[in-house]
Amino acid sequence: MGATVTTNEHALLDGGPGPLGATYGKMMMWFFILSDALTFSGFLAAYGFSRFKFIETWPIADEVFTHFPFLHGVDAPMYYVALMTFILIFSSVTMVLAVDAGHHLKKTKVAIYMLLTIVGGFIFLGSQAWEWKNFIKGEYGALETTGGSVLQFVDKEGKRVALADFAKVLPEERERLTRDKGVWFMGESSIPSFSVAEVTEGFKANPDIYIRSEFTKDKKKIVLSREESLKRIEDAKYVVEGANLAHNEYGHKLFADFFFFITGFHGFHVFSGVMINIIIFFNVLLGTYERRGSYEMVEKVGLYWHFVDLVWVFVFTFFYLV
Amino acid sequence: MAHAHESNTKRIWTVFGILSVITTVEVVLGILKPEALHMTSFLGASPLNWIFIILTLVKAYYIMWAFMHLEGEKASFRLSIVGPLVFLILYLCFILLVEGNYIYHVYKTGHLEWIF
Numbered sequence: 505m506g507a508t509v510t511t512n513e514h515a516l517l518d519g520g521p522g523p524l525g526a527t528y529g530k531m532m533m534w535f536f537i538l539s540d541a542l543t544f545s546g547f548l549a550a551y552g553f554s555r556f557k558f559i560e561t562w563p564i565a566d567e568v569f570t571h572f573p574f575l576h577g578v579d580a581p582m583y584y585v586a587l588m589t590f591i592l593i594f595s596s597v598t599m600v601l602a603v604d605a606g607h608h609l610k611k612t613k614v615a616i617y618m619l620l621t622i623v624g625g626f627i628f629l630g631s632q633a634w635e636w637k638n639f640i641k642g643e644y645g646a647l648e649t650t651g652g653s654v655l656q657f658v659d660k661e662g663k664r665v666a667l668a669d670f671a672k673v674l675p676e677e678r679e680r681l682t683r684d685k686g687v688w689f690m691g692e693s694s695i696p697s698f699s700v701a702e703v704t705e706g707f708k709a710n711p712d713i714y715i716r717s718e719f720t721k722d723k724k725k726i727v728l729s730r731e732e733s734l735k736r737i738e739d740a741k742y743v744v745e746g747a748n749l750a751h752n753e754y755g756h757k758l759f760a761d762f763f764f765f766i767t768g769f770h771g772f773h774v775f776s777g778v779m780i781n782i783i784i785f786f787n788v789l790l791g792t793y794e795r796r797g798s799y800e801m802v803e804k805v806g807l808y809w810h811f812v813d814l815v816w817v818f819v820f821t822f823f824y825l826v
Numbered sequence: 827m828a829h830a831h832e833s834n835t836k837r838i839w840t841v842f843g844i845l846s847v848i849t850t851v852e853v854v855l856g857i858l859k860p861e862a863l864h865m866t867s868f869l870g871a872s873p874l875n876w877i878f879i880i881l882t883l884v885k886a887y888y889i890m891w892a893f894m895h896l897e898g899e900k901a902s903f904r905l906s907i908v909g910p911l912v913f914l915i916l917y918l919c920f921i922l923l924v925e926g927n928y929i930y931h932v933y934k935t936g937h938l939e940w941i942f
Contacts, residue, residue, distance in 0.1 A: 523902075524899075524900055524902055524903040524906065525899060525900035525902075525903055526899060526900075526903055531903070534903075534907055535907075537907075538907055538910060538911060542910075542911070542914055542915070545911075545914070545915045545918055545919075546918065549915075549918045549922045549923070550922065552919065552922060552923050552926065553922040553923065553925065554926065555926070556923050556926030556927045556929075556930060557926040557927075557929045557930050557933075558930070559927075559930055560930075560934075566856075581856075582853050582856050582857055583853070586849060586850075586852075589849050590846065590849065593842065593845050593846065593849070594842070596889070596893055597838060597839075597893075599893075600834075600838050600892075600893045601835065601838060603895075604834050604835060604838065722865065723864065723865065806893075806894075807894055810889055810890075810893045810894045811894070813889060814889050814890065814894075817885050817886060817889065818882060818886070820882075821852075821878050821879065821881075824856070825852060825878045826875045826878050826879070
C-alpha cells in the first residue's frame, strides 16, 4: 500500500521521489546495478559451469595465488586477496561515511572521505596489477602435452620444482619467430627459457623429480610414479611459463581465461568507479552540491562504489575460497 | 523520510566490524581447511564450501542493507531490486551447474578421450 502514496517532502531534486520513494536518479542507478549484477552473475555462473565440467582437472586456487609482497619464496595462500578484500571494504566504509556527511551538508567532511575512497580505489587497482603480474609471469613453469594437459614437476615430498632447477642446457639454438619472417600472421611474443628437449633431458637425469598430473584425488593433485612420469613426458609439446589466454602453467586453460576476464572486468569497474569518484570529488570541492542543497550525487556514486565491493566479495569467494 | 538525516556513523562502524570478522573467519578457514569440513560432503559440496557461500551471502546482505542503505528504502523498491536478482541468479546457477555436471559425466563415461 505504501507504494501508492507519494510524498513530496524529499523533493530536493527535480521530479522528486516517485511511487517507489526514491528519486529518479537513484532508482536508475539501482536498476543499472541490478543489470550489471546479472552480468557478473553470468560470468561467475559460467566459471562454475566450466569448473563443474572439468571438475577433476580444475586447478586448486590455493596453489596458484601464493604470493605476498616482500615475502619471496614464502608460501602465503589467501593472505594477499584477503588484504585486497579489506582494502575494498574499508574504502566502502569511507564512501558510506562521505554519504552520511553529505546528509548533514558538511562539505569538508564529504571531501575528505571521498578522497580517502579514491586513495583506497587506487591501492586496490595497484594490488590487482601486482596479482596479475605474478599470475602472468608464473613461478615454476610446466610442460603442456599435445592434448592440452599440463605436466608440473615435484620432488619426493611433493614440493613444486621449477624448470630452471633441473633443465639441462643443450647446445641448441632457437630463434624467436617474428612477424616479418612468419607467414600469414604467424609470430610469437617470446620464447620460453628452455626447450622441451632440455626439460626432458634434465628430467631423465634427475631421478628425484616426478610429474604431477592435473587430476585431483581427495582434493590433491595426483603425482605419477617415476616410470609413469618418464612415459608421460614423451607427450610433452610445449614449455609453458606463466599464463596467458592460450597457455596456463597452473592447469586448465579456462582457469586463466576466467581469471583474466572476471577480475579484469571487475578491475575495469573499479577503475571507472575511481574516475567517477574523482569527478564527484571535484564537484564537492567546487561547491556544486553545496549550492544545490543536496549531496544526492555522492549517494549515487556511493551506490556504484558499494556495488563494486559487493562484486569483489563474490569473486573472492568463488575464485579463491570455494 | 527522517531516517536519511540522522547520523548513522555508529551503524557504519558496526557493519564494518561485522564484515571484517566474517572475512577473517573465511580466510582462517580457507587456510586451515579443517579435515572434518573439507573432506566430507553435504548436499553435493563440502560443508566448508557451504560455510563460505553462506558467509558471502551474509556479507552481501550487510553491504546492500547497511552501506547501500536498502534498509531505509520502501519495501516495494527493495523487492523490485532483490526479487529479480535472487530469482534470476538462482535459476542461472541451477541450469548452468546442472548442465556442467552432466557434461562432466558425458566426458567421463563416454568413449572419447578428451584430455591426454
